């Protein structure tokens with residue numbers, strides 16, 4: 098390029114675009130373009146700035162870490178800046194990196210540590226005297242958000258370390274917080290069933306989760322952590338690898354996948370080794386991080402403004418393919434949500450042959466302007482089903498057919514409805530639509546619900562097709578049709594025996610899992626547990642009004658409406674009655690917690706923020722067992738807002754405006770005189 102105006106424009110345009118994409122990515126957890134495309138633009142800008150330094154924009158995204166703080170948490174300055182990593186998709190670049198290291202170290206011997214690059218969110222943890230005291234996000238590299246309470250919910254992360262003679266009194270651990278693929282896939286399956294928008298990838302899901310204000314919700318997302326570096330004010334270890342070993346000994350989770358490599362050849366071998374195998378790991382990875390092992394040598398090599406000179410990330414080119422879209426099939430889920438699935442001309446991708454891909458919902462079809470016969474790009478990132486990420490418009494056949502989204506249910510021909518604000522079309526024929534009934538049965542017998550031994554998804558599906566069962570209650574009538582069953586192809590005496598035993602055992606399954614198994618929209622495992630603990634019996638739940646339900650902690654308005662609606666339906670009440678008659682648990686067994694006093698009778702409370710002496714759940718119990726009621730929102734009728742640490746300013750303002758008294762944890766405990774539990 099020699100037209101200097103054009104160069105200037107290009108630099109400006111790239112800078113602006115990259116700033117915008119960074120904002121979307123770090124603030125809103127949205128990837129508008131694939132990472133590879135983002136990295137390509139960043140490298141293009143880097144090259145232009147190198148050639149024409151006079152045109153580089155102030156604050157160029159090439160010169161600083163892309164994130165920012167969120168303003169929703171207190172912030173904390175990093176003792177050591179949290180930088181980015183230089184990255185490349187090419188092996189030739191890695192050899193150049195190796196040559197730079199070699200020159201920088203002036204002929205000294207050196208080794209590399211290769212680690213997998215986990216695709217989550219960087220986290221800085223501080224341990225003081227063996228106790229976890231702080232978790233801070235990378236933020237803008239200099240300052241980050243303090244999210245200690247959210248980090249504390251990570252089960253595999255020790256709050257106290259094993260004591261060791263080589264453990265300093267005060268040090269920092271860095272690592273990646275991530276959402277395991279299984280959790281991500283479960284969460285999306287649940288969202289799909291509920292007709293909620295799907296999460297794009299585990300990284301964005303982990304990042305969004307860490308930004309939640311309610312740690313109880315964070316805990317439900319089952320995040321995990323891998324440690325990958327150690328920092329302290331003294332030189333505690335000679336090498337990075339020695340530090341990793343120590344972290345592991347002290348009880349921190351360190352992935353065992355790292356290796357010492359004596360040469361760049363060995364680094365390349367490591368890269369090839371993990372190329373396909375990384376898809377077998379429980380965590381999404383997007384590359385390899387290569388670090389000089391010796392910490393003195395690291396110091397010698399130093400940093401640029403944005404990243405260390407002693408490390409580089411190799412990113413695997415996205416496992417993307419290009420193939421033809423043959424047709425779209427529409428699946429009907431348990432709650433009637435209709436989801437499109439694309440059928441493709443088979444294409445090899447990440448070690449498997451891909452024939453189907455998800456397109457998530459009707460919006461997505463419109464957004465991509467997808468047509469039948471199009472050549473489409475498919476990507477696979479460890480998710481169960483690969484997804485269509487784009488259309489090759491240049492290759493669009495002249496006769497490519499616009500996709501007409503169905504207006505009636507593909508299974509039962511009932512006209513579809515699309516509730517305001519929802520991403521999915523839905524078949525409202527709950528009672529008669531075969532795939533809905535079938536997946537309700539599958540859900541009922543599934544592992545997390547009634548977990549009926551000898552009765553899997555396939556078998557209930559077959560029974561349904563044969564007209565043997567229609568609802569969960571029919572399952573318990575199966576023993577009366579023993580002769581019919583034994584004669585079914587592929588079933589036989591033994592399996593029937595096992596199935597009957599499984600049905601018998603399922604009568605012992607606790608009520609909260611039965612409630613989950615009923616498959617009420619929005620009632621997931623956690624909500625079922627909460628409702629069961631609060632009401633204890635199905636009759637109490639069916640008798641509660643939407644407003645009452647909404648006041649149960651963690652049961653918001655949407656869930657409450659859904660439960661109340663379900664309860665109104667006589668068919669659902671009949672189902673419950675039949676299950677109960679069959680002996681299925683419709684109430685919690687064991688002693689209900691006894692009321693402690695009636696001191697809080699006729700008072701309602703909202704809890705907000707983080708508390709010191711008791712967990713939120715304990716405080717909820719204290720209130721309820723002393724006769725008080727909990728509410729989920731602040732209204733004029735509320736008796737007290739109990740404010741903990743870090744309560745949002747909006748809540749305080751609202752309470753003040755409505756003249757609702759704001760009290761603290763100690764005040765609440767004083768009201769019940771002795772704290773109660």
Ligand SMILES: NC(=O)c1ccc[n+]([C@@H]2O[C@H](COP(=O)([O-])OP(=O)(O)OC[C@H]3O[C@@H](n4cnc5c(N)ncnc54)[C@H](O)[C@@H]3O)[C@@H](O)[C@H]2O)c1
Nearest residue numbers: 118122128129130131132135181182212214215219325386
């Ligand atoms: N798609 C988009 O719109 C978009 C926008 C902005 C950024 N991005 C992506 O994010 C990248 C920039 O993010 P970045 O600055 O965090 O860089 P990076 O993600 O490329 O590398 C640095 C990060 O790697 C992580 N990491 C994982 N395993 C590690 C290990 N073993 N050792 C050390 N670090 C490890 C850490 O979180 C660290 O902060 C871009 O290259 C791009 O791919 C994408």
Ligand SMILES: [Zn+2]
Nearest residue numbers: 506509524530
């Ligand atoms: Zn239908």
